[in-house]
Amino acid sequence: MKKSLALSLCGAALLAMPLANAAEPLALASKDIKAGQTLSADQVFNGFGCEGKNLSPQLSWKNIPAKTKSLAITAYDPDAPTGSGWWHWVVFNISVGTTELPTAASGSNMPSGAIESMTDYGKPGFGGACPPKGDKPHHYIFTLWALDTESLPLGPNTPAAQVGYYLNQHKIETATLQATYAR
Numbered sequence: 001m002k003k004s005l006a007l008s009l010c011g012a013a014l015l016a017m018p019l020a021n022a023a024e025p026l027a028l029a030s031k032d033i034k035a036g037q038t039l040s041a042d043q044v045f046n047g048f049g050c051e052g053k054n055l056s057p058q059l060s061w062k063n064i065p066a067k068t069k070s071l072a073i074t075a076y077d078p079d080a081p082t083g084s085g086w087w088h089w090v091v092f093n094i095s096v097g098t099t100e101l102p103t104a105a106s107g108s109n110m111p112s113g114a115i116e117s118m119t120d121y122g123k124p125g126f127g128g129a130c131p132p133k134g135d136k137p138h139h140y141i142f143t144l145w146a147l148d149t150e151s152l153p154l155g156p157n158t159p160a161a162q163v164g165y166y167l168n169q170h171k172i173e174t175a176t177l178q179a180t181y182a183r
Contacts, residue, residue: 024063028144028175032057032103039140039181042103045121045130050183056089056106056126057142060099065146065172068096072145072152072167074160077129079138082120087160088140089126090117092167093151113151117158124156129181137182146172 032042032055044052059073072092080086089106094114102109106116106126121127131138147170154163 023065026061026063026065026144026146026173026175028059028061028142028177030057030059030142030177033142033177033179035177035179037179038137039129039179043128043140044181045128048130049133050128050130052128052130054126054128055104056101058103058105059101059142059144059177061144061175062099064096067148068146068172069150070094070096070147070152071098072147072163073101074141074143074145074164074167075126076141076143077131077138078141079131079136080120081132081135086120088119088121088128089142090119090124090160090163091115092117092145092147092154092163115152115154115156117154117156117163118160120160131182133183135182137180140179140181142177142179144175146174148172 042053042055043057044050046052046054071094075089077086092115094111098111116124118124119127129140145167149170152166
């Protein structure tokens, strides 16, 4: 009886211990954006009545899942008064070996093979925050997607909703970073 109790206690202790080899969750960070805080003028659109620098933020990530074959980044405002939100940035076919996008990477400093496709501004590339004056603060959700395919069969003129369909079909894991902005 004592031997059985000791084995049961030992087994329970083993079950309560965290797994040493458990994978850490995918993580997204930025030197330019602090989670839960307000975007700076650097990430505000320059147009439509907004006067920002329209620079894509620095983003870095870690803990890519083992089966990941490519990555994607999206920036989305669910609060835009469109009925369907607003896509500010859509990037896919980022090499799995890439661990960071520098500030102002959009357009001229993207990793080789990465494709920036159409945003709701009507063109590819980063389009900063520009909510209507007087609106409550809008939420800007930057999402890193770990995908199970080396590339999506899409191009720079592909609408964000279509890219989103493919991202969800090939998603292994996502990580988000969220900030707000109002004017």
